Amino acid sequence: MDRLALTQEAVKQLLESGEVEGVLALRASGPSTVLHLYRPGDDLADLALWPKYNAPKIMDLLLQAGPDARLGMVVRGCEERGLIELAKHNQVDLGRIQLIGVACSAEERDGCRCAWPYPSRIDVGEKTEGIADVLVAEHEKLSLEERAAFWQKHFARCIKCYACRTVCPQCFCEVCMLEDKLWVHTGTMTPPFPTYHLIRAYHTVAKCVGCMECEAACPADIPLPVLYALLRRDAEELFGYVPGRSVDELPPLVVETLPQGG
Amino acid sequence: MEYRNVLTTCAYCGCGCGLYLEVLDGKVVGTLAAKNHAISEGKLCVKGWNSHAYIHHADRLSTPQIRDRRGGELREATWDEALDFVARRLNEIKAESGPDAIGFMTSAKCTNEENYLVQKWARAVVGTNNVDHCARL
Secondary structure (H helix, E strand, O other): OOHHHHHHHHHHHHHHOOOOOEEEEEEEEOOEEEEEEEOOOOOOOOEEOOOOOOHHHHHHHHHHHOOOOOEEEEEOHHHHHHHHHHHHOOOOOHHHEEEEEEOOOHHHHHHHOOOOOOOOOOOEOOOOOOOOOHHHHHHHOOOHHHHHHHHHHHHOOOOOOOHHHHHOOOOOOOOOHHHOOOOOOOOOOOOOOOHHHHHHHHHHOOOOOOOOHHHHHOOOOOOHHHHHHHHHHHHHHHHOOOOOOOOOOOOHHHHHHOHHHO | OOEEEEEEEOOOOOOOOEEEEEEEOOEEEEEEEOOOOOOOOOOOOHHHHOOOOOOOOOOOOOOOEEEOOOOOOEEEOOHHHHHHHHHHHHHHHHHHHOHHHOOEEEOOOOOHHHHHHHHHHHHHHHOOOOEEEHHHO
C-alpha cells in the first residue's frame, strides 16, 4: 500500500478504536487540501497528505473548544515538534492527543528544505534524512553589510498582512506585540524596520521548529525561515536547545532564569 | 465536535483570492489560505486573513433599516417593506427629476454576473448611465 492508503487505514483503525472523538487530518478540497476533523463513520476516501497546513495551531483550537475531548492527529515531523513546543507553553495537553506519524517523502522534504522530515515514531512512510537549507548556506556567504542589505531589501516589500504571525503555530499570545502601536504603527506601510520583523524573530527563538508555514503564506516571498533557522542554530549552540526535540527539555528562557540554571 | 473547512472566495475586493472558512460546531471561527489556488497561491492580505471576523460580529446588520424622513432615526424593517420603499422612491424620483437623478453603486465584492445585472437594470430599466463602483472611490 502507498502512504495515502496506509494513512487512511491508520485513521480508520484509530476512529474505530473508540479512543478518540475525531482525527485531524488533511482532506482534498477544491484546488488544494485543507485540515478536517474526521469522525467515526466518515468516508475517508478524500483524506489527503499534501500540501500540509499549520495543523498544531488548529489542534490547539480544537482542544480548547472541547476541554474533555480526546483527539487523533496525522502528524509530520514538524507538526509533532510544533505540538511539543505548544505543550511546553501550556497550550496543548499531549495526553489528549493520539498521533499517527507520517514520514515526509523526499520531494516534500526538498520543498520545505527540511532538516528533520520525520516524526519521533513513524507509522506511515519511510524515513528520509534531512537536508541543509540551501538558502541558509547562501546567507552564510554574505558579509555583515550584505546581510543587512539582504534583509532590508526583503523587509521593504512586506505588506504587513500579518500572515507570518497568523499562521504560526507558535504565535499564541492573546496580546500580540506586533499590534502594539508603540512598535508597529497603524495606517502606514511598510512596517518599521526592524521592529516588526525582529520582534517576531526574537519571539520565535527556542520555539520555531521550521515548519515553513510563514514562508508559504508570505505574499512578498520573504524567506523568513532563514532568519529563524539562524536563531535556532544560535539557541542550540548557546544552550543546547532544539525546539520540539523532547517534551522533557525545558526552554532556555526558563532554565537560564532559574537559580543555578534550573 | 465538528470541524470542517469551506472553500470560498474572499469577499473583500475583486482579486478573487481563494480561502477556507473554518467552521467549528456550526460557527465560523477562522480563515485558512487555500494552497495551490490558481490566483492567490496560498497567500492572502490582512483583510483576507480576517474574512471570518465580520460573519458573527455583534455590529453586523442582520435586518434592513429604513430612515423614514431626512434627519430621522433608522428603524428596523422587513425585506419586503424595504424593497417596496426603495422601488416606490426610485419611481417617484424618476418621475419628478428624470432617470439621471438616480445613480447606481456596485461593488468589486460582487460577482461579474451581479455587476452585469446592476448595469443592465440601470441602463435598460431605469434609463441612466450613472453606474459606478467602490473600487473607484
